[in-house]
Amino acid sequence: MTSAEAVALPSSEDVDVPGPAPAAPKQSSGRRALTPYLFLSPTLVLLIGLMAVPIAMVIAYSFMKRAITNPDTSFVGLDNYLAVIQDPSFTVSLVNTLIFCAVSVVAHFVIGLAFALLLNSDLVPVGLRVAFRAILILPWLFTVAVTAVLWRMLLSPNGVINYLATNAGVVGAPIEWLSSADLALPAITFINIWCGYPFFMISLLAGLQGIPQDLYEAAKVDGAGPVAQFVSVTLPQLRPVIISMALLDFIWTSQQFALIWMTTGGGPINATEVLSTFTYKLAFASYDFAEASASAVIVLLLSTILAVLYVRHQRAKE
């Protein structure tokens, strides 16, 4: 309503009998139908420009020969996909990605839930809980670059961890955490767990605080102890949050690049090669953007499966 129309309206005191409302100006049905799309259009343009077009370009490159680097590129069908899948490094990186993601997600959940229970417990005084909350969320505040540099220094053969371990007599000689083919993958998985658990912790804490106390009281009346309450009340109530978080975390962890690249570069040999580092090397070391695009599309397809599961789960929740 415009201000001019508001002035023209009679006050309620002047009206004895409600009359018919003033007729709204007639709009053509086409224009009316167009209006919502015009409201949406800025976002749609951004979505198309920043999401759909780049994705479509990557998909298109994946079917071309030597895309980007060769001006006279040609369509080669699935050749790039076959080359990527047949590359032994792809299999290694796929397996490493699965191990890295699965262990990270499970550990994020277990540690996140443990800390969330601690922060939600009445057994811990309020002041201490606030202090714990501030300390436990710290890893989340560091950027990946800082985390990578920090842990490279800590885990270096001359680093603090080796110094403490050797001085305490836990190990006889410094351990090459990040440069040993056997230890590098567990080491970077540990770093990823360290920097990722606060996300689970905060989400689960919010979930815990949303569980009605009546349920616990009813469980107590039925004679349930703390463990039975946890199994029969807490976990079922947190189930939607846990599934959502696990799916999201799996997708995010599978895209983890910076941490691995900055700590090990995919090495030693190919011990920490994951799909993201494999794809990066194809693009920026071999300059094979077509195969890199094919690899990226494969990752996109795998992520899409998880994304579909996530969306279906969200819909089912609604």
Add this chain to the structure above:
Amino acid sequence: MGKGAHKRVMTASIAAVAASVIGLSGCAGGGSGGAEDGTVTLEFTQWWEPELPDGALRSLMDEFEQQNPGIKVELLSGPYSSTREQIVAGSASGTLSDVVGLDGGWVYDLVQQGAIADLSEAMQTAGYDDSQLASQVQVDGATYSIPAVNFSYMLFTNDKLLSEAGVDEPPSTRSEFLSAAEAVTEKGDASGWALPLSLESPVGVQNDVMSWNWASGGRMLANGQPDLTNPDVTATVDYIKQLNDAGVIAPGAANLKEQDKVEEFTNERVGMMISSLAHINLLRENNPDLEFSVSPVPVADGFSGTPGVTFASWGVGVSSQTEHPEEAWKLIEFLMSPEANASLATSANGFPGNVNSEPGFDESDELYKAAYEAWQAGEPVNEFNGLPVAEQLMRIFDEELQRSLDQGQPVPDTLAAINEQWTTELSQS
């Protein structure tokens, strides 16, 4: 909604769409700009500025702008590793700067990508005498990059650690080096040698491994094709394995980066390293008490030929998409002029790319004096310059070498595997 309101919504929506489209298309613009008053602004992407003393490159650009009214230079500076990505991505998206800093190992791939311009044509058009250039990076006979400053790689030795281990002089042969490295390691406080083999940036293969081969006259290519199984390369890798088996290499080599190596040497945790002369200032700045010497990389016992000196360069090239090729060439001509080039080389602690430039080293500085003598006595070598997918080739070498050092893969198998993979990579390029 009233008619007026509806119109306003329509207008606002159309304006928003237009703004978004303009905003997005704005991302596609790249390179330089021309102002209404005719001033041309050149963009110059490089990694040099962060590695030079504060304000050194800007001061040179100010001098260029003074000599060339109507041309301004905007420096786009970043670390070495991200500069290459920026150039590759900039070329693909049409946003590459007019003038770009280039490493010799990138040139072939950028030429294939059509990213950088043929400078032979520019030199011919400008009537430039290229005999004054110390070197040019060429692909198929045409020049695409001109090395402005060259950095030789030498052996850095910690005088104190070597002296405490009973070694009086820097080693000059492989057997002397092994003995010195063992002596330093046995003292217990430091390792003999730092070998960076990180896969993130596998330049250690060029600087710390292949430098041994080149120093003793060996080559890794024959007629432009991989020749990794030849006796010289085999002897070099055998020697590296011997050093590894003797336990003289600093722990964590597979994850060690170039900067880690320098840090280990600075903090006196290793007795020796092979490094760029560009690091002399850094060492002095970070550890003023460090007593160290610089000498040529040790040669194979009995070698009497001209030693090869590994070098890396700060090359400069022009974008093939620049709208101002003439102005871009003027900037290169300025950078390669005897005075500006000498100034740039002196600031960078490198050797000038113009043969007529006089490096402004302090003659009383024994380190530079020794390094310059070694540089002049040797033959500059870097077989990775102008080679396709050079970084990927180094990474392949790196991975196989790690298999040999860490998992006991026999050296002949290692070199055969590298040779095969290199041949495949080069045939696909």
